Amino acid sequence: MKLSVFGTGYVGLVSGACFAELGHEVICVDIDEEKIEGLRNGVMPIYEDGLKEIVDRNYANGNLKFTTLPAEGVTESDIIFIAVGTPSDNEGGADLSAVEAVVESIAENINDYKIVVDKSTVPVGTGDWVEEMIEEQKEADYEFDVVSCPEFLREGTAVDDTMNPDRVVIGTESEKAAEVMDELHQDFEAPILHTDRYSAEIIKYAANAFLATKISFINEIANICERTGGNVQEVAKGIGSDHRISDKFLRAGVGFGGACFPKDTKAIVSTAAEHGYDFKIVDSTVEVNEAQKKTLVNKLRQEMSDLEDKKIAVLGLSFKPNTDDMREAPSRTVVKQLLDDGAEVKAYDPVAMEEAEKIFGDSIEYSEDAYDAIDDTEAVILVTEWDEFQNLDLDRVKELLNNSLFIDGRNCYEPEKMKEQGFTYYSVGRKAINVK
Incomplete structure (x- = not known):
């Protein structure tokens, strides 16, 4: 054809x-x-x-x-x-x-x-x-x-x-x-x-809104886990084993981004409003997601009350692995928070560096690899779960950091292992390790 x-x-x-x-x-x-x-x-x-x-x-x-x-x-x-x-x-x-x-x-x-x-x-x-x-x-x-x-x-x-x-x-x-x-x-x-055509047009929005809601839901559960001593990964496994729920999109983290979920959730809320309906669930999903993007730097502030002139490593800039797309990426919120607090940012992403430069210009330092980004910094914040960030040489990381602060926005590492390595370790929905 x-x-x-x-x-x-x-x-x-x-x-x-x-x-x-x-x-x-x-x-x-x-x-x-x-x-x-x-x-x-x-x-x-x-x-x-x-x-x-x-x-x-x-x-x-x-x-x-x-x-x-x-x-x-x-x-x-x-x-x-x-x-x-x-x-x-x-x-x-x-x-x-x-x-x-x-x-x-x-x-x-x-x-x-x-x-x-x-x-x-x-x-x-x-x-x-x-x-x-x-x-x-x-x-x-x-x-x-x-x-x-x-x-x-x-x-x-x-x-x-x-x-x-x-x-x-x-x-x-x-x-x-x-x-x-x-x-x-x-x-x-x-x-x-x-x-019919109307139903087809709604299907895409409905699918994305549902998946986005599932992500924000597990992130809210993660926030409860952090406050009560629970482990969100165990909770996710427990509810995800129910075939009515499934384990898809139940991985807690720093929030969703990209070209679709942020845009489509807002659009279906807007469409509902135009037709006289208040779509409360998805409206809350958007609100929860925006707040979730700020949690990593909030954890950093618990350990370092003054970020002025402190060098912070950011690993991962694209909104997810295997793409260079930074539209609505959580990294954008993280970097902005750090810069607003007066920190110096050293960042690395396997493929999104060119896109990042279009957004941040020379306000941050672009590194050659993960270890170059970590070298001589006060803390590392892992934002995007690229494979290479999930298999870091932790001994080398510890040696390069000026202190041992590691904030894991994608739960790539096991708390007990990080405890054994001597890191001060924050993740999402799990107990913090070696904190003040």
Whole structure:
């Protein structure tokens, strides 16, 4: 099939590349000329395991093309995927300006029957809005259908999630469009759930809101554990063994970040408010998460009341391992707190250093590796659980630190081991070790 994908971010680029890998002819469209030129030369705008190999291979064999011309994407494809960003606006809702720009291009250049697919995460009713815009603005009298087909990929495993989805949701009332979308997705060998368009639009928000709520819930349990002597890992194991709950997303830590959970939780709360409903649970989830991001530096302050001119090591800047994405990353809150307290920050992340420099500039020191970051500092704060941070040479860490303060925001180490090593050790939802 001939497809176009508008937007070359995590969703658009990964989706386009994977469809090309399955033998479809795909045109990826983006208005960023530098990004498109980079893709033509094998430069990936995002870090995602396995993506570059798929892009390079399919660009070379002609299945994958890149262009800055919207008309080319519309006229040369039968199915048009809208996969542009929908960031939060000032009120917490979804900013649909990029979607609107794509829809205008479709209306202007439509030259045959088209299936327009909302792949971006958009509020319920967006499909109606897209349909009305095209109908009102189209310059030629061709038929089209608008379908909602939300994505469920996770950054860091986006290629695998796209190629091996646990379900495909297709929201449309058009039998013709549904048949074409079924055929397009048959190679994925995943269950296909057919719904109306409204339900499909809600499904993505509902899934992310539920998972985010589960994370904030276990973080609140962790805070109770710290105050009562419990161990959140044992509690999580105990409740996660219940098949009705499961152990997924029950790992306590410094809070969630990234492009989806923060944005989508705010958006569904905003959508509910627009329809006269107060979505209290998810509203509280957002509040709890913002507070959780501040807990690590609060623990540091318990040991060091004055952080002025103190050097602090921060390990991990991306919001999760295996990605360079720092959108809403907990590290941003941690670093800001430290700088506001007058501390000097030495930071290291395996892949997100370039992104970090765009955010922090020269206000922090960028290190060559974890040990370089730790050297000659008063404390280390572990924010992102990259594999290399979970297997540090603790003897070397102890030797490099000016004192033995280690704050573990992802529970990567066992308290008893840290006690034996002589660290003053704080984690999340577990008893602190060797504290004042």
